[in-house]
Amino acid sequence: MLPVKATVERLPGLDERFIKPLPAMEPGQFEQWAALLKQRTGMRLPDNRMSFLVTNLGMRMRELGIADFQTYYDYVTSGREGVVEWGHLVHHLTVHETRFLRHESVLALILQHCLPADPAGCPTEPLGIDVWSVGCSTGEEPYSVAMAIDDRMRQLDAAYFLGMMASDISRAALATGRVGTYSHEKLRDIGPRWLKHYFTETDTGRFQVSEELRKRVCFNHLNILQVDDAPIGKMDIILCLNLLIYFDREQRIQIADTLAGHLQPGGMLILGVGELLNWEHPHMKRFPYANTLAFQHQ
Numbered sequence: 001m002l003p004v005k006a007t008v009e010r011l012p013g014l015d016e017r018f019i020k021p022l023p024a025m026e027p028g029q030f031e032q033w034a035a036l037l038k039q040r041t042g043m044r045l046p047d048n049r050m051s052f053l054v055t056n057l058g059m060r061m062r063e064l065g066i067a068d069f070q071t072y073y074d075y076v077t078s079g080r081e082g083v084v085e086w087g088h089l090v091h092h093l094t095v096h097e098t099r100f101l102r103h104e105s106v107l108a109l110i111l112q113h114c115l116p117a118d119p120a121g122c123p124t125e126p127l128g129i130d131v132w133s134v135g136c137s138t139g140e141e142p143y144s145v146a147m148a149i150d151d152r153m154r155q156l157d158a159a160y161f162l163g164m165m166a167s168d169i170s171r172a173a174l175a176t177g178r179v180g181t182y183s184h185e186k187l188r189d190i191g192p193r194w195l196k197h198y199f200t201e202t203d204t205g206r207f208q209v210s211e212e213l214r215k216r217v218c219f220n221h222l223n224i225l226q227v228d229d230a231p232i233g234k235m236d237i238i239l240c241l242n243l244l245i246y247f248d249r250e251q252r253i254q255i256a257d258t259l260a261g262h263l264q265p266g267g268m269l270i271l272g273v274g275e276l277l278n279w280e281h282p283h284m285k286r287f288p289y290a291n292t293l294a295f296q297h298q
């Protein structure tokens with residue numbers, strides 16, 4: 001086998017900086033990065049996440065050819081270029097794990113308590129349904145909800161308008177959601193009927209969400225800690241799943257309070273199970289439903 005140096009010399013275009021190990025991160029540097037992440041996204045990074053930070057910063061630093069953490073920190077925190085760079089970095093530092101139909105009990109709650117169950121329950125005018133998926137990642141969550149709602153309304157042969165807002169702090173994740181094209185593997189939990197109705201196979205063997213459904217989901221870049229200035233209307237359903245876990249309790253409460261203020265009377269706020277304990281709000285009442293943490297606006 002060739003020594004690493006010799007391999008580098010033989011591969012045109014591969015720069016030595018891409019394989020050089022990064023220097024160790026000093027505890028002070030970890031604190032500096034953790035503070036920046038907390039200040040800008042609200043996420044807390046416990047001490048045992050040093051290797052996560054080093055790996056993910058390292059990936060981006062290698063792409064840029066930057067060899068030490070301090071130089072990169074200075075770059076990210078200064079000037080116009082730093083703002084743009086932060087937009088890339090935040091994608092590497094946030095967790096985007098998600099999948100279609102991940103929250104079955106949440107979908108069941110929505111079908112059972114937020115939508116008409118039979119034609120007699122449908123209003124004479126088309127039903128308007130406004131949903132907000134907060135921390136939507138790459139789109140699987142909002143598309144799952146949109147499919148479930150559309151399927152029910154089709155079965156009832158009822159006219160409806162769905163306004164689905166899907167927001168996230170990662171522009172890269174949002175871009176994936178907007179295109180709405182996924183590998184076959186990602187669709188493993190979707191049954192053949194929905195697969196046929198809501199997806200089209202592309203030339204490259206991937207599957208794209210139908211145009212009709214994509215048009216109903218509006219992906220927006222939004223930091224959940226900065227929603228105050230955003231022009232967001234009142235929602236019937238707000239989902240905030242697997243996001244609050246990254247925040248401390250004070251911020252979780254602040255976020256839940258903010259989201260409660262964006263609900264219609266009767267609207268439903270659905271959080272991840274165990275993500276916010278003992279939360280009280282003058283207009284919100286716990287809505288008991290198996291395997292969910294839901295609150296209804298009174």
Ligand SMILES: C[S@@+](CC[C@H](N)C(=O)[O-])C[C@H]1O[C@@H](n2cnc3c(N)ncnc32)[C@H](O)[C@@H]1O
Nearest residue numbers: 041094097098135137168169170223224241242
């Ligand atoms: C683990 S994913 C959850 C995806 C989806 N809700 C689910 O349950 O499958 C968390 C998402 O929250 C986003 N996120 C993290 N901090 C955020 C913030 N301050 N504002 C908005 N989104 C944020 C991340 O970019 C990521 O896509």
